[in-house]
Amino acid sequence: MNTPPILEMRGITKEFPGVKALDNVSFRVAQGEIHCLVGENGAGKSTLMKVLSGVYPHGTYSGDILLNGQVQSYRGIRDSEHAGIAIIYQELALIPELTVYENIFLGNEIRNGPIVNWNETIKRAGEMLAKVRLKVNPAAKIKDLGVGKQQLVEIAKALSRNIKLLILDEPTAALNEDDSANLLDLLRGLRDQGVTCIMISHKLKEVLAIADTVTVLRDGQTICTLDAHKGEVSEGALIKHMVGREIDNIYPQREHKQPGDVVLEVRGWNAYDPALGREILHNVSMNVRRGEIVGVAGLMGSGRTELALSIFGNPLGYQVKGELRVKGEQRSFRDPEAAIKAGVAYVTEDRKGNGLILIQDVKENITLANLQAIAKNSMIDGNAEIKVANEYRTSLNIKTPTVEQRVSNLSGGNQQKVCLGKWLFVKPDLLILDEPTRGIDVGAKYEIYTLMNRLVEQGMSIIMISSELPEVLGMSDRVYIVSSGRITGELPIAEATPEKVMHLATN
Amino acid sequence: MARDVATSTSPPRWRLLVARQELVILALLLLVSAGLSLLTGNFFAATNLLNLARNVSWFAVAAFGVGMVILIGGIDLSSGAVMALAGLASALLLQLGLPIWLAVPVGLLSGALVGLCNGVLVGMFNTPPFIVTLGMMGVVRGMTFSLSAGRPVRDLPPAFRALGQDDVWVGPLLVPLPLLTMVGVALLVSLLLRSTVLGRYIYTLGRDERALQVAGVRTERIKVVVYTFSGLLAACGGIIMTSWLGVAAPTAAADYELDIIAAAVIGGTSLFGGEGSVFGVVLGALLMQVVRTGMVLLGFPTYLQVGAIGMMIMLVVLIDNFRRRRLSR
Numbered sequence A: 001m002n003t004p005p006i007l008e009m010r011g012i013t014k015e016f017p018g019v020k021a022l023d024n025v026s027f028r029v030a031q032g033e034i035h036c037l038v039g040e041n042g043a044g045k046s047t048l049m050k051v052l053s054g055v056y057p058h059g060t061y062s063g064d065i066l067l068n069g070q071v072q073s074y075r076g077i078r079d080s081e082h083a084g085i086a087i088i089y090q091e092l093a094l095i096p097e098l099t100v101y102e103n104i105f106l107g108n109e110i111r112n113g114p115i116v117n118w119n120e121t122i123k124r125a126g127e128m129l130a131k132v133r134l135k136v137n138p139a140a141k142i143k144d145l146g147v148g149k150q151q152l153v154e155i156a157k158a159l160s161r162n163i164k165l166l167i168l169d170e171p172t173a174a175l176n177e178d179d180s181a182n183l184l185d186l187l188r189g190l191r192d193q194g195v196t197c198i199m200i201s202h203k204l205k206e207v208l209a210i211a212d213t214v215t216v217l218r219d220g221q222t223i224c225t226l227d228a229h230k231g232e233v234s235e236g237a238l239i240k241h242m243v244g245r246e247i248d249n250i251y252p253q254r255e256h257k258q259p260g261d262v263v264l265e266v267r268g269w270n271a272y273d274p275a276l277g278r279e280i281l282h283n284v285s286m287n288v289r290r291g292e293i294v295g296v297a298g299l300m301g302s303g304r305t306e307l308a309l310s311i312f313g314n315p316l317g318y319q320v321k322g323e324l325r326v327k328g329e330q331r332s333f334r335d336p337e338a339a340i341k342a343g344v345a346y347v348t349e350d351r352k353g354n355g356l357i358l359i360q361d362v363k364e365n366i367t368l369a370n371l372q373a374i375a376k377n378s379m380i381d382g383n384a385e386i387k388v389a390n391e392y393r394t395s396l397n398i399k400t401p402t403v404e405q406r407v408s409n410l411s412g413g414n415q416q417k418v419c420l421g422k423w424l425f426v427k428p429d430l431l432i433l434d435e436p437t438r439g440i441d442v443g444a445k446y447e448i449y450t451l452m453n454r455l456v457e458q459g460m461s462i463i464m465i466s467s468e469l470p471e472v473l474g475m476s477d478r479v480y481i482v483s484s485g486r487i488t489g490e491l492p493i494a495e496a497t498p499e500k501v502m503h504l505a506t507n
Numbered sequence B: 001m002a003r004d005v006a007t008s009t010s011p012p013r014w015r016l017l018v019a020r021q022e023l024v025i026l027a028l029l030l031l032v033s034a035g036l037s038l039l040t041g042n043f044f045a046a047t048n049l050l051n052l053a054r055n056v057s058w059f060a061v062a063a064f065g066v067g068m069v070i071l072i073g074g075i076d077l078s079s080g081a082v083m084a085l086a087g088l089a090s091a092l093l094l095q096l097g098l099p100i101w102l103a104v105p106v107g108l109l110s111g112a113l114v115g116l117c118n119g120v121l122v123g124m125f126n127t128p129p130f131i132v133t134l135g136m137m138g139v140v141r142g143m144t145f146s147l148s149a150g151r152p153v154r155d156l157p158p159a160f161r162a163l164g165q166d167d168v169w170v171g172p173l174l175v176p177l178p179l180l181t182m183v184g185v186a187l188l189v190s191l192l193l194r195s196t197v198l199g200r201y202i203y204t205l206g207r208d209e210r211a212l213q214v215a216g217v218r219t220e221r222i223k224v225v226v227y228t229f230s231g232l233l234a235a236c237g238g239i240i241m242t243s244w245l246g247v248a249a250p251t252a253a254a255d256y257e258l259d260i261i262a263a264a265v266i267g268g269t270s271l272f273g274g275e276g277s278v279f280g281v282v283l284g285a286l287l288m289q290v291v292r293t294g295m296v297l298l299g300f301p302t303y304l305q306v307g308a309i310g311m312m313i314m315l316v317v318l319i320d321n322f323r324r325r326r327l328s329r
């Protein structure tokens, strides 16, 4: 494209104590295009966008930002908003307890003098929702909407500010296929109306589907900018530039061996959620054998996470009925502690909400669920703790200057790895992984898959919950399909085709 | 992947220094003390320092417990009343002729029991700590009045008064016994917080309860333990106070619960939980006491002390906020 750039970032360098997150990065975005930004975890993508949007104000980085040819120096997000830039973060920033319309106009209220004009607000919110093709009542509370809809509300919020440049940081990471497709469609629509978009994503298929231009970052540096209209963008090319080497088999091979004894069995499993006031699991029966990876496929909201939680000591207080056997013994776990003692571990899908403690450092997070292992007579052995943390840092390739770094300072994908490390350190017999590779780059995914293979070869069993069908089919020995709180099918991997699984997941 | 560039971008030295609230308070403490010694001439006189140390000791011991409660994101308003109760219980038993080795532990136990009740209500029944401990404050204060029939208990045996009044030789130094007790308790609590599994759980609980629960830790148990500790330590402080004053009054330690919370906050304990240290609490208690003593020496009326402490809290919180903002850059 030869249109003049709407945005140019020149020689951007940003350092944190101990980390050079961006090193002389250049980035050009043409007017009216969809520009994808890709790169490994910790490559500096989010940081670059935070520099652009004024989260890191002028003076805390070096280099220049030019918007429509004019040098910009933002003191904060407000300034960049005034200039027509809106950013939607990796972690959504809506307020769950407020309504849709309140959220859309939060900080940008429609007022008559000091008084908010709610009628006008609701009307305008309705218009914005129509723009993003979201059919919800503007008076609904955010917490009652699914993630996909929340994402659209975020975009509606951005659009209400009459923006020129929309930045989305991994917008589809938490979305199911339908919602993702819907979102991509919407972005195309916005492009046609002249809004320029920058999108960060680890889902290369999406990037291929939507990008006009792709910029690859690696180690805080710009590797290259590729033009899709000249045929420069392909999955292979992207991976090669991102990782610096070629990966030809995304799912590492493993022999599907004869599985061992049954490790976990549930029968006639029902769960009632008092908070929602309805039954969320109906008559679920499933089993997992030793040395097996069992995939759990299903749409988001189908009850997969609830199933995992209800098995894992039921921390949310569902009323559970049914039979649970672990290694042949009938059990009923009062709390996660009991489940962990029995050898069950659960890596949550929502790492912020109930996985990691962001203001604590890497080592403290990794050892938290198994402190006894590094303690003698209840005294924590500091050296042992550092040693353990460093082992996981190496084996999971967690990018952090030291294990004493606060987890909130790590990139999204590396936070996910810390979470994984924490549960591996529990050394469970059965590991339940809920969306284990969400927000993780291709290279790191490969590492995690390899690790999973190694673990089952050593005799661990894994339940893998995932919305990414290729991942479930690529890694599992056997697949259960969940739909509306029921198991609608069980397929050995040889018979599990994407069509069959999707059919069962939607019925 | 970001490379290690620790050498080129390691934080400047001043950052490391102000990185800890404790050091800021320490500086403030030295500044105020220096000012006072200039103004009064006798601030650093040995007797004054010894008195200061005694007064700080029992106050700080009680503040360690409350500090722990604040660390887990709770609050304990019953500490002042517990101090009075424990002192009074011991004193009454001594009057009945019980030996000191029995009377003091019973006093401690009474505090621990009150703390246990707080802990069970907060942890097991999920009641807001502010309400629970406010109610408990009333209940316990009421108990002190009915136990003593409203009259102070005097004539405490010398062996008991020694706890708060004696000095002992430590090498060439004559050190007040309560100060030694405080240092001992401080070391123990500090060890507990910094090096034990329970300590790690306490900090973590104040930062993110949910994550701790998912990690398989029963947070309600930790709450019970911490509130019990708070009661126990308040009792310990109360007993030393009683012994130092030589009289157990039902009205003793009135309003101390707020002073104690203030000392913890001044010492860098975050009311949101998850941040603070024993050293900080000691410094906070010291700073409060120094300002008090200084004002007495300078001849200000008592009611101005209250205002001064209030202003100091605001000042310290402001400094803390500023410090955080600079550091998060």
Ligand SMILES: Nc1ncnc2c1ncn2[C@@H]1O[C@H](COP(=O)(O)OP(=O)(O)OP(=O)(O)O)[C@@H](O)[C@H]1O
Pocket (backbone or CB within 6 Å): A016, A017, A019, A020, A021, A039, A040, A041, A042, A043, A044, A045, A046, A047, A048, A399, A400, A408, A409, A410, A411, A412, A413, A414, A439, A441, B001, B002
């Ligand atoms: N506030 C911070 N303090 C210290 N280091 C930071 C901070 N924010 C980011 N970093 C570091 O900067 C590097 C780049 O992080 P960034 O979040 O930009 O990565 P990313 O490309 O968005 O990765 P991901 O795909 O995992 O989200 C990482 O090494 C990260 O640890």
Ligand SMILES: [Mg+2]
Pocket (backbone or CB within 6 Å): A045, A046, A047, A090, A169, A411, A412, A413
């Ligand atoms: Mg990121």
